[in-house]
Amino acid sequence: xxxxxxxxxxxxxxxxxxxxxxxxxxxxxxxxxxxxxxxxxxxxxxxxxxxxxxxxxxxxxxxxxxxxxxxxxxxxxxxxxxxxxxxxxxxxxxxxxxxxxxxxxxxxxxxxxxxxxxxxxxxxxxxxxxxxxxxxxxxxxxxxxxxxxxxxxxxxxxxxxxxxxxxxxxxxxxxxxxxxxxxxxxxxxxxxxxxxxxxxxxxxxxxxxxxxxxxxxxxxxxxxxxxxxxxxxxxxxxxxxxxxxxxxxxxxxxxxxxxxxxxxxxxxxxxxxxxxxxxxxxxxxxxxxxxxxxxxxxxxxxxxxxxxxxxxxxxxxxxxxxxxxxxxxxxxxxxx
Amino acid sequence: xxxxxxxxxxxxxxxxxxxxxxxxxxxxxxxxxxxxxxxxxxxxxxxxxxxxxxxxxxxxxxxxxxxxxxxxxxxxxxxxxxxxxxxxxxxxxxxxxxxxxxxxxxxxxxxxxxxxxxxxxxxxxxxxxxxxxxxxxxxxxxxxxxxxxxxxxxxxxxxxxxxxxxxxxxxxxxxxxxxxxxxxxxxxxxxxxxxxxxxxxxxxxxxxxxxxxxxxxxxxxxxxxxxxxxxxxxxxxxxxxxxxxxxxxxxxxxxxxxxxxxxxxxxxxxxxxxxxxxxxxxxxxxxxxxxxxxxxxxxxxxxxxxxxxxxxxxxxxxxxxxxxxxxxxxxxxxxxxxxxxxxxxxxxxxxxxxxxxxxxxxxxxxxxxxxxxxxxxxxxxxxxxxxxxxxxxxxxxxxxxxxxxxxxxxxxxxxxxxxxxxxxxxxxxxxxxxxxxxxxxxxxxxxxxxxxxxxxxxxxxxxxxxxxxxxxxxxxxxxxxxxxxxxxx
Numbered sequence: 001x002x003x004x005x006x007x008x009x010x011x012x013x014x015x016x017x018x019x020x021x022x023x024x025x026x027x028x029x030x031x032x033x034x035x036x037x038x039x040x041x042x043x044x045x046x047x048x049x050x051x052x053x054x055x056x057x058x059x060x061x062x063x064x065x066x067x068x069x070x071x072x073x074x075x076x077x078x079x080x081x082x083x084x085x086x087x088x089x090x091x092x093x094x095x096x097x098x099x100x101x102x103x104x105x106x107x108x109x110x111x112x113x114x115x116x117x118x119x120x121x122x123x124x125x126x127x128x129x130x131x132x133x134x135x136x137x138x139x140x141x142x143x144x145x146x147x148x149x150x151x152x153x154x155x156x157x158x159x160x161x162x163x164x165x166x167x168x169x170x171x172x173x174x175x176x177x178x179x180x181x182x183x184x185x186x187x188x189x190x191x192x193x194x195x196x197x198x199x200x201x202x203x204x205x206x207x208x209x210x211x212x213x214x215x216x217x218x219x220x221x222x223x224x225x226x227x228x229x230x231x232x233x234x235x236x237x238x239x240x241x242x243x244x245x246x247x248x249x250x251x252x253x254x255x256x257x258x259x260x261x262x263x264x265x266x267x268x269x270x271x272x273x274x275x276x277x278x279x280x281x282x283x284x285x286x287x288x289x290x291x292x293x294x295x296x297x298x299x300x301x302x303x304x305x306x307x308x309x310x311x312x313x314x315x316x317x318x319x320x321x322x323x324x325x326x327x328x329x330x331x332x333x334x335x336x
Numbered sequence: 337x338x339x340x341x342x343x344x345x346x347x348x349x350x351x352x353x354x355x356x357x358x359x360x361x362x363x364x365x366x367x368x369x370x371x372x373x374x375x376x377x378x379x380x381x382x383x384x385x386x387x388x389x390x391x392x393x394x395x396x397x398x399x400x401x402x403x404x405x406x407x408x409x410x411x412x413x414x415x416x417x418x419x420x421x422x423x424x425x426x427x428x429x430x431x432x433x434x435x436x437x438x439x440x441x442x443x444x445x446x447x448x449x450x451x452x453x454x455x456x457x458x459x460x461x462x463x464x465x466x467x468x469x470x471x472x473x474x475x476x477x478x479x480x481x482x483x484x485x486x487x488x489x490x491x492x493x494x495x496x497x498x499x500x501x502x503x504x505x506x507x508x509x510x511x512x513x514x515x516x517x518x519x520x521x522x523x524x525x526x527x528x529x530x531x532x533x534x535x536x537x538x539x540x541x542x543x544x545x546x547x548x549x550x551x552x553x554x555x556x557x558x559x560x561x562x563x564x565x566x567x568x569x570x571x572x573x574x575x576x577x578x579x580x581x582x583x584x585x586x587x588x589x590x591x592x593x594x595x596x597x598x599x600x601x602x603x604x605x606x607x608x609x610x611x612x613x614x615x616x617x618x619x620x621x622x623x624x625x626x627x628x629x630x631x632x633x634x635x636x637x638x639x640x641x642x643x644x645x646x647x648x649x650x651x652x653x654x655x656x657x658x659x660x661x662x663x664x665x666x667x668x669x670x671x672x673x674x675x676x677x678x679x680x681x682x683x684x685x686x687x688x689x690x691x692x693x694x695x696x697x698x699x700x701x702x703x704x705x706x707x708x709x710x711x712x713x714x715x716x717x718x719x720x721x722x723x724x725x726x727x728x729x730x731x732x733x734x735x736x737x738x739x740x741x742x743x744x745x746x747x748x749x750x751x752x753x754x755x756x757x758x759x760x761x762x763x764x765x766x767x768x769x770x771x772x773x774x775x776x777x778x779x780x781x782x783x784x785x786x787x788x789x790x791x792x793x794x795x796x797x798x799x800x801x802x803x804x805x806x807x808x809x810x811x812x813x814x815x816x817x818x819x820x821x822x823x824x825x
Contacts, residue, residue: 069565076564078577078606081517081639082665089668096481099468104478115478116471123468132469132682133461137452140410141460141686142650144443144450149762151443152406154418157431176652177505179676204671212540315677319470321504 099124119288122319163324167294168304172326178313181323182281183209185311186250189279190215194246197231197276199223203256206281210250222258225266232274247276253285253296261289264300268307277308287317338729338740338773341807348742348772355744359394391766399748400426402763408435411443412451413783417760438755439792441778442762446619446735447706448783449650449690455698456650456689460682467681479678487684488655494691495617495643496625496635497657499664503672504679506614506644507533509654512672513642514610515541518579523563525556525607526581529589534581534612544569550589553597556580560605578607584616584627588769588777590730590737592616595631599638608639618648619735624694624707630733649690651683710735710782713789717780720793725806729775738764738775739796739805746803747774753799759792 017036064072097105100116101123122128135155145151156174164172175181186209190196194215198206201222210217218235221227228249235247249271251262264280271278282295290298295312297304304310309327314320396403401420408416416435422428449456463483473479484502492500503509514537518524522543526534529550538545546563549555560578567574580602582593595611602609613626621629626643628635635641640662644654656666667673694703714735721728727740741747747763754761765774784792800806 064565069561072565073561073605076574076606078575078608081577081608082662085661085664089664093476093480094478095485096467096471096478098466100471100473100478100481101468113478116473118472123470123472128469129464132464136457136460136464136682138410140412140450140452140650141456141683142411142450142646142652144411144445144646144650148403149442150405150407150411150415150417150440150760152404153411154406154408154431157406177508177676179672180505180508180511204675208540208671212536313677315470315472319468319472321470321677321680 117284117316118319119284119317120293120319122317125319128319160324164326167310167326169310169326172324175323175325176321178283178315178321178323179205181311181313181325182206182283183212185309185325186210186279187213189309190246190248194248195235196248196250197228197235198250199252199255199262201255201257201260202250202252202281206250206252223255223260223262225263225270228267229270232270232276236274247274248279249276250279251281253280253282253289256284261285261299262296264296264302264307268302272306278306279309279311280307281311283311283313283323284316286312286314293317339727339808340740340742340772344742344807345772348744351744352771355395359390362394363390395744397426399751401429402748402751405760406431410451411440411445413440413445413448413781413785413788414438415440415443415760417755436755436758438758438760439788439795440760441780441792442760443781444615444647444779445650445781445783446615446648446710446779447624447650447690447694448781449648449686449693451783453650453689453693455693455700455702456686459689460685463685464682469682470680471678473678474675475673475678481678481681481684483681483684483688484678487688490688490691491655492657494625494695495641495657496628497641497659499660500655500657501663501666501670501673502679502684503654503656504676505652506646506654508672508676509642509644509656510534510612511537511540512670512676513640513656513666514538514579514581516666516670517541517610517640518543518577521568521573521576523575523578524581525559525563525578527551527583527586527593529586530581530583531587531612531614534583538581550586551591551594553594553601556598557601557605560601560607564605578605579610580607581610581612584611584613585620585734585736587615587736588738588764588775590734590777592620592627592631592731592734595627595633599633603637609637610640610642611638613641613643614654615647615736617643618690618694619710620733622707624648624703645683645687649687651686651690653679653683653687706782710780713782713784714780717778717789717793721796724793724797724800725809726796726800727805727807735780737778737780739778740807741774741776741803741805742772744774746805747776749803750776750799750805753802754795757795757799759795 094106097108100113100118102113102118102121103110104113105111116123139153139155143151143153160172160174164170175184182205186206190213192214195218196210196213196215197218197220198210199222200219218231220231249267251267254261267278280296286295287293289296292298295310297307307327309325311323311325313323401422405420406418408418414437417438419432419434419436420429421432422430443450467481467483471479471481475484488500488502491502492498503512510533514524514534518541520542524538524541524543524545525548526538526545527550528547546559548559563578564575566572580598582598585592599609617626618624620627623629628638640656640658642654642656645651646653656663692698694707696703711733714733718728718730718737721737721739729738729740730736741750741763744765747765751761751763761776761778763774763776769775
């Protein structure tokens, strides 16, 4: 029975192929013999091309109509600009009625001042007040312009020269506000893709600068040299691209939030071993540490050339406002 | 609006192309010559790779003597500019002790408070003796003196808002306040030509930032509608809040913002507005209260008004004025207030005295005189420059006038020729302005007298002829005016 069916199908197929082949049996087109299977293949290709040329079905895109946008805009209600005012927000700081020296007057009472960062007691110093009065009369109060557009007064340049002479660096550059010094310096040097190793306990301005620089940031435990060593190890191990990426360590000389001093000699040793550049913020140590007030480098006896970038806000020991940044020649040129 | 002639655009592009080619060639030579003696410290990656500082090294350094000129006097209407020379082709500049007295058309000294003033300076000296030059502490830790509270109330009253808060530096004001007001999930829509401090603040806040075409309320409306309908970028949740940031006078264009129309749009879509009046406070408006007064907008409509004391008041620092609750909230959270040194007391006193002079509370009418003077000066100067054929941007009454230069070679040429004739001007190029649109910016002050202005105009005209920047000569202007008159008749 199965044999009979098989025989019948083969007979039918043979008949079909003979019928197909017959009209084309002897045909030669362009030197190619036409066989039956060629016809089938051509038909198949034609069907495929037809399917490809048809548009695929996509659900129709319906953009929002004007009326719908109007409704959405009417419904939307913004949050208030500020959260509700709590009790602690209403507390006012004490108002001074005299200079912020060691003794000051608040509400008519004389109090001992433990709040100002007047480390060297320069507030109220006669010589400073006299020279300020002299320069007020000559130069007025403000500079009325940025440094590039006639805001550079010769005293600015003198001050920069004095600071670099005092610290022993080639040159320095002044900034007009203490906290903006560090959060301008960091983005100027550290761009996207660089690696920065930072202490956990740095203050807000440093954190803001790090965020603005968009580099990769790695924290190490506050003032813990073994943690710094292991972090540096982890970051540089197996990193073949390390030659091209700029690497920085950012520390503060005296930490504003905890009061600890960074061990500079250890840091310099580690930096030279792992080839990082050091950015040191000396806001609270300039004029305080070291036998002549030259800061952390003198305190530890480290030559100041080894530190790449030193920044400081002058709002503490120097009893004024503003900041400066100093370092090697290449660093200052780039800042300009 | 800038009307850039076609031929000028071509020549400018050609000049930049030439400079770029020269720069690349010099870099190539430097690389070849430096190969044997590599100065790179072994193992450290260089601070600047390749093209990062190409613009600074090859283009800016050629004209470096036009920027950062030191002065040896107060930035008043006449200044003493210190001469500088260079031994190594402008890479380093050394000061000499020669000074040249020049007419100052560059400093932001709008009301003339930069030099010693008869009312302000004695009071400043007194406050210096009483409060000393610095407070050495942050505002919350004992840096607030009576002067600070007095200035906050006075500034709020001057601007027309209930309360104000002070900061030590104008730039920091913007960069630190915007993150305190808005965070992730909020939307900031800022004008395309906003200042760098606003851009930094917006980026630092973490909110989404969108830009609308400069001074075009219709585009702002389009952007607002689209953004409110779509919601946050991927989740499509509704925005938490929307802040629109504009400036009173745009410092590179000299234009006023179209405040009434933009306020109407913001009110309709319930967006908050933040107005940066760094250049306009004290300088425009009948009583010096800024762009709101000039354009007739109620200050209570603008949610937050920011300004600086550097320009019209001759001091330093910035302020934010808003409702009492917002200021209390900012005092509690803003990092610049909690961590930044407070303003120096003599500087605060200078602002207090300056505001009192402007308001007339010092018993004289010098304030009103100064305001009228600066208005007359600006309008006179601008009309004269137009008549000479310069291309000057900016609106009526605005003391900032950019003159278009375009070509990169004209920038140092203009600056140096003017200095030779004892006029000090400021030229601005990329990156503060678009690459093709370099300009010289004139800032008029109330302390300029009519003779000063005439001298300035004379010198500008001569140098303009020499350098070739009179793009729109008078004949065509006259014929346009005549044609208009004929049409009216």
